[in-house]
Amino acid sequence: MKKRMGFLFAAVALMVMMLSACGSTSNNSSSATTSSSKKSDTTTQTAKTGNTQKVAAKSASTGKVVTIKVMAKDFEYDKKVIHVKKGDKVRITLQSNDGGHGFxxxxxxxxxxxxxxAEFTANKTGTFEYHCSxxxxxxxxxxxGKLIVD
Known part of the structure; x- marks a missing residue:
């Protein structure tokens, strides 16, 4: 009976450690980022207001690569909405600082x-959901989060 209870306690402790591995303290600071590439005239702008963050990736639908950096942290993405234009080639770069996350x-x-x-071509318009995989x-x-293709 003692072995069974010890095993049960160890299993519960292990599960608690695994579940807490993805979490950390939250940082609700505002941020603004602008990045540009020599290869293209693409500009990515980020603005955070409260709990909603929108990303506008501006490109003239010329087939240039639009690079979007997404940070996964504290069970959320830093970009809740990503905007691109139909025809854009989009490169999503995932940065996961606090455990295993996906996109x-x-x-x-x-x-x-x-x-x-990963790269893809935004070849259809609409609103498309993304999630942790x-x-x-x-x-x-x-x-x-949502990807909006205009």
Whole structure:
């Protein structure tokens, strides 16, 4: 009986450690980022207001690569909404600082796991949901966002 209780306690402790591995303290500071590339005239602007963050990736639909950096942290993405133009080639770069996270955008067959990148062409207009593709803990289901293709 004591062995069974010891095993049960160890299993529960291990589960608690695994679930808390994805979480850390929250940082609600405002940020603004502008980046440009020598290869293209693409500008990515980020502005955070409260809990909503919008990203506008401006490109003239000329087939240039629009690079979007997405940080996964504290069971959320730093970009809740990403805007691109139809015809843009989009490169999503995922940065996960606090455990294993992913980035799945099923409408464009994108599935990034870990600190990697993926490219796709935004060949259809609409609003498409993205989510974490790695079960990372209790807040996993809250890791969502939207890609808007105009």
């Amino acid at each position: 799945a955008l099923p409408a464009f067959n994108v599935n990034i796991q870990g600190n990697k990148s 790695v079960v990372c803990g209790a807040g996993h289901s809250k890791m969502t």
